[in-house]
Amino acid sequence: MLPRFWRKIKYRYNLIGSKCKNCETLYYPPRNICPKCRRRGEMEELELWDEGRVISYTIVHETSDDFKLNVPYIIALIKLENGVIITSQVVCNPSEIKIGMKVKPVFRKYGEDGEDGVIYYGTKFVPAD
Amino acid sequence: MIGIVSYGTYIPKYRIKVEEIAKIWGEDAESIKRGLNVYEKSVPDIDEDTATISVEAAREALKRCDICKDDIGAVFVGSESHPYAVKPTATIVGDALNLNGFFYAADLEFACKAGTAGIQNCIALVKSGMIRYGLAIGSDTSQGAPGDPLEYSASAGGSAFIIGENNVIAEVKDTLSFTTDTPDFWRREGQRYPSHGGRFTGEPAYFRHVLTAAKTIMQRNCLKADDFTYAVFHMPNGKFPVRVANQLGFKKEQIELGLVVRYIGNTYSASSLIGFSAVLDYAKPEDRILLTSFGSGAGSDAFIFEVTDEIHSIERNPKVWDKIKNCVYIDYGIYAKFRGKIKMR
Amino acid sequence: MRVAIVGVGQTKFGELWDKGFRDIVIEAGIEALEDANLSGDEIEALYIGNMSGGRYLGQEHISALIADYSGLTELHIPSVRVETGDASGGSALREAYLAVLSGMYDVVIAAGAEKVTDVGPELAMDIMASTADREWEGFVGATLPALYALIAKMHMERYSTREEDLAMVAVKNHKNAINNPKAQFRREISIDTVMNSPYIAEPLKVFDCAPISDGASVVILASEEMARKLTDTPVYIDSIVQASDYVALQSREDITTMKSVVYSARKAYKLSRISPNDVDVAEVHDSFTIAEIMAYEDLGFCKKGEGAKLIREGETEIGGRIPVNPSGGLKACGHAVGATGIRQAVEITLQLRGDAGKRQVDAEIGLALNIGGTGGTAVVTIFRR
CATH class of the missing domain: 2.40.50 (OB fold (Dihydrolipoamide Acetyltransferase, E2P))
Known part of the structure; x- marks a missing residue:
């Protein structure tokens, strides 16, 4: 379980989510693919404090x-x-x-x-x- | 000009009163309160430790000023209660602040003065030009063995300082350390609670080191007690710092603001630093402040700070004294559970 | 081409201390074969709903193991484990249905089985939490009851559903289970029993939650042609639709409705050319009482927000407009995780055949709703006599 926890440290310690550049929807936890835009979308990380x-x-x-x-x-x-x-x-x-x-x-x-x-x-x- | 750019503090909201602890051990609360000049102490929640306290203090310090996080080149966490015996707390703090990874990190341990040791390290790194800003944190969730006199005072809290050259709110005019090998308080590897030399922690340890460091720094800067607006000394209890202040010629008004120990106990590595923060909360430009920490083992770090006009440019609320007053009292049972004093299996 | 259920079997659900995983699967299987009057040689494939053999038993590859211990080894037929959380049974039924519908097979088994009580209640709670999002819900301490409690709290806030309404679901289902010899709890309880039970996750109390149960259930599916040869009382699977949704509650726009349920129900009704009013009896996934209230709404038995009214007015009792969970539901019959979806199919089959004994409902069309986690998966099946 150690690597599994470590992998998400950044997103657990901080509220770092993702934003779809195409539709501007914010997601937390971060997603790799925007469920609204799918392949048309592009995700970027964002601090959501x-x-x-x-x-x-x-x-x-x-x-x-x-x-x-x-x-x-x-x-x-x-x-x-x-x-x-x-x-x-x-x-x-x-x-x-x-x-x-x-x-x-x-x-x-x-x-x-x-x-x-x-x-x-x-x-x-x-x-x- | 090198000095403090910003500061932040964290005090867990729970408190336990001396009466509550004394009741458990069949002792007389009034005489303990008179003896220690401590009335209650802070207790961390079950999900708080030195790392979480450090992060909260550091986040406040960062929020209050306007610096680029990527310019923080060093993170020091001073504590005698690091969550891991091996594995740094400073890395947890760095990632929780979402720093960019390019920073020097180290955990420091020197009983109650590891926090000021971090400040000295940051000063040196900034002065040498190796880093732009350094983050020094003193933080502890210290423990006394059940029934030990330490249990009345050993508490939890943290204080974080950003040290740099720009927008300095309090300039470091001088700092020095006085260190000898004096085993007044210790915790051996693998031991759960610390041990101490009882009254031996007083004269040869606390008083000798604090007085020597404070006197020497005042002398070499040609300053008398009157030349300072405030003085803050390490606070293992409410008596020692007052006695030291008297011996150095400080008056009650100069030390009262920083005397936080009576209501939150001895926060160890954060003790003198929370007192110092309480003073900064109200400091005005040109105020001169003497800060002297003490760490068992033993040593003292002394500092002379001068407050600048920049003090008005940073947010100083909520204040340390607001945090002290904002508290919830718990009984010994909850305290024992929170502090892991109940053997689960 | 239609697919029929020609035989059903199930173990008693509950704490089956003296029976292991293999024992319960065999017991249910033999009952189903006897019911279908088959020898076993006719079985061409096995689909087994099982959520967590790996964590409950430390045993994966239970598909072949079941074929093996059911005496089907030497037939060398394919056996597949199907997993969609606690909707595994419903999904196994769907896979088996599709296999027959495809024309590949004439007789297949859809089974569901879970042996839960070999692990303690704390671990069982942890394993159930894995039907939700482990990383972002489980990590923060959100157990399955806690997540359903979040749903319940919001439903109560928005639609004035009361804790007493939730309690009525438990009372009804316990009452129904009295007449179900396979049920885990066969005793009547009162509103006070529920209301006075301790909180698991407020507002859900002990009696709002389905118990921890062991159990296995089996149905035998056959092509229409084969079914006619085997039985005079086939029950047809008219349509079976599975849908998914965001696994974590936090990703959903509205947690007082389960879109997976709405979507699968709507599509199933369309495929069967019926409306919710045509459903005569339903087995729904009441792992928590709030889930049954929401099922009324999401299946269209009433308008959104009026689920509490439906239970208050007795419409879902046996004898009411639309009897729900005549078996006692997950609450009283027991929730043997992967076995539940198949158990629901067993109950609806018995009801449509007229073999449900004292809990018999007059029904031609039946519906089963099996849910995985908090609605990440829903399977809606429409049965016809």
């Missing part, structure tokens, strides 16, 4: 072993100001989370490959104000 709003969320109570220590944690769909939607954890008290809540990206740990394994970092979100 933006605040966003929670459009849906859930508080997870039962999960796989990898996330047991994080329970209860929040998974949300976040719509950035540029329109891109991201699935991410939101770090806040579960009683605070609301649809429409303004959030901003932060750098956090997502997990690790055991106590002696590599650490998986990535982007989460926290309340913006």
